[in-house]
Amino acid sequence: MLYQDKDLKIRTKLFTVRVLSFAESLDYSVVKKIIVNQMAKSGSSVGANYRSACRGRSDAEFLSKMNIVLEEADETLFWLEIIQEMKWKDCDDLLLKEANELTAIFVTIIKNTKSRMHSK
Secondary structure (H helix, E strand, O other): OOOHHHHHHHHHHHHHHHHHHEEEEEEEOHHHHHHHHHHHHHHHHHHHHHHHHHOOHHHHHHHHHHHHHHHHHHHHHHHHHHHHOOOOOOOOHHHHHHHHHHHHHHHHHHHHHHHHHOOO
């Protein structure tokens, strides 16, 4: 199965770039380094794993990889919220919104895929 959504591929890549740019803008401290590193890893993983999921050879493989995408998007959202709550820097509201929207999109994709698999 080859799942294609060019707009979502572009959107996840832009999300990765925005997360990495935000990470670069933060001041350095030992604790911040840990959190920012985690955020950068999960944020960059969203786009990379989404592209991998789109190349899934079956619904089951696609679903498995999309669950990873969802986990990474949600983890990125978590780190953005931590940075915001620690008052290290105000997160760009658009970045937080995008993280929430992507998470919701991935949940919907996973639900629809499961539904399609069970109806076969």
